[in-house]
Amino acid sequence: MKQIPVESTEFRGALVAWFKRVGRKLPWRETADPYSILVSELMLQQTLVTTVVSYYLRWLKRFPTIRDLANADETEVLLAWQGLGYYNRARNLHRCAKVIAGGWNETFPSSVDALIQLPGIGRYTAGAIVSFAFDRPAPIVDGNIARAVSRLLDLQEPVDQPRGSEIIWDFATRYVQGANPRLLNSSLMELGAVVCIRRKPMCALCPVRSFCQTKDPESLPRKKERPKIERKTELHFFAVKDGRVLLQQNPGKRWQGLWSLPALPASSESARSNHAPSPSLSLSYPITRFVVRLNVFLREPPDSVRAGQAWHRLESLDGLPMPSPHRRAVQMALQRSWGI
Numbered sequence: 426m427k428q429i430p431v432e433s434t435e436f437r438g439a440l441v442a443w444f445k446r447v448g449r450k451l452p453w454r455e456t457a458d459p460y461s462i463l464v465s466e467l468m469l470q471q472t473l474v475t476t477v478v479s480y481y482l483r484w485l486k487r488f489p490t491i492r493d494l495a496n497a498d499e500t501e502v503l504l505a506w507q508g509l510g511y512y513n514r515a516r517n518l519h520r521c522a523k524v525i526a527g528g529w530n531e532t533f534p535s536s537v538d539a540l541i542q543l544p545g546i547g548r549y550t551a552g553a554i555v556s557f558a559f560d561r562p563a564p565i566v567d568g569n570i571a572r573a574v575s576r577l578l579d580l581q582e583p584v585d586q587p588r589g590s591e592i593i594w595d596f597a598t599r600y601v602q603g604a605n606p607r608l609l610n611s612s613l614m615e616l617g618a619v620v621c622i623r624r625k626p627m628c629a630l631c632p633v634r635s636f637c638q639t640k641d642p643e644s645l646p647r648k649k650e651r652p653k654i655e656r657k658t659e660l661h662f663f664a665v666k667d668g669r670v671l672l673q674q675n676p677g678k679r680w681q682g683l684w685s686l687p688a689l690p691a692s693s694e695s696a697r698s699n700h701a702p703s704p705s706l707s708l709s710y711p712i713t714r715f716v717v718r719l720n721v722f723l724r725e726p727p728d729s730v731r732a733g734q735a736w737h738r739l740e741s742l743d744g745l746p747m748p749s750p751h752r753r754a755v756q757m758a759l760q761r762s763w764g765i
């Protein structure tokens with residue numbers, strides 16, 4: 426692996442000049458408010474930019490300040506997050522707001538060391554807030570940066586292993602020690618997001634092509650082999666009584682506090698066996714390394730409800746936080762039953 430002159434005016438200047446010319450105008454790039462940047466960064470983890478834009482704008486209308494978010498109840502927060510998935514991000518954002526608006530008296534920390542004490546804030550998010558909001562030289566490495574840097578360096582070490590990760594972070598650290606860290610980080614990130622893309626990188630348009638060491642960009646970045654995608658099936662039921670739907674509030678980690686269709690009781694062996702009847706409706710959704718098939722059976726209302734279950738009026742469903750696959754399943758079941 427050859428070094429490249431990452432601290433040079435030529436390298437930084439080429440990237441920054443290119444970014445100023447063609448960088449995308451994104452709403453979180455128009456602000457230096459640390460709360461807005463925190464919101465955008467948590468939303469952008471595992472979600473595409475194009476999806477995040479509308480959520481981000483709606484969120485800031487609903488919770489314009491960190492105090493507004495801290496004072497909101499969890500149901501409101503989960504509802505505003507609904508559709509983005511990975512709800513722990515919303516809970517962590519809410520917890521961060523409570524810490525900053527409460528114990529820290531609305532003083533937003535401006536150092537990486539202080540920020541990583543907050544729930545759900547890692548080295549990347551802390552660096553993003555410090556550089557984007559406070560314009561201080563904190564490095565950031567996300568997937569886009571790791572890919573672009575691994576190619577610039579022709580790095581053969583897996584980027585998700587300690588040695589490879591250390592090399593990328595070292596590059597990002599040296600790179601950001603220049604004038605205007607906010608612009609420096611934004612431009613490196615943009616390079617990976619729009620030019621040095623996963624398939625068919627646009628090397629002919631690359632502002633730092635003359636520094637790039639790789640001859641085979643699509644073979645990089647190297648990563649440790651991932652576990653294979655697994656399939657699993659979840660069985661739930663849909664029951665309606667007097668214009669109300671039976672739902673279950675999730676106690677588990679994945680969808681904690683959200684309302685979903687009740688799981689089929691373990692005693693419903695006929696639906697679980699190999700000779701099970703076909704579900705009334707079925708849909709699939711991905712989550713982490715699983716593809717889940719959600720099978721739903723239309724059932725007569727049960728005589729009694731279990732702990733955590735409750736009947737909800739049809740017209741109140743829009744105001745309940747629900748995981749997207751279950752909301753879709755409820756809509757499909759209502760359409761099937763009543764053409765609603």
Ligand code: SF4
Pocket residue numbers: 573576577620621622626627628631632633634637638639642
């Ligand atoms: S020249 Fe190609 S591979 Fe190298 S950094 Fe630019 S876009 Fe990526």
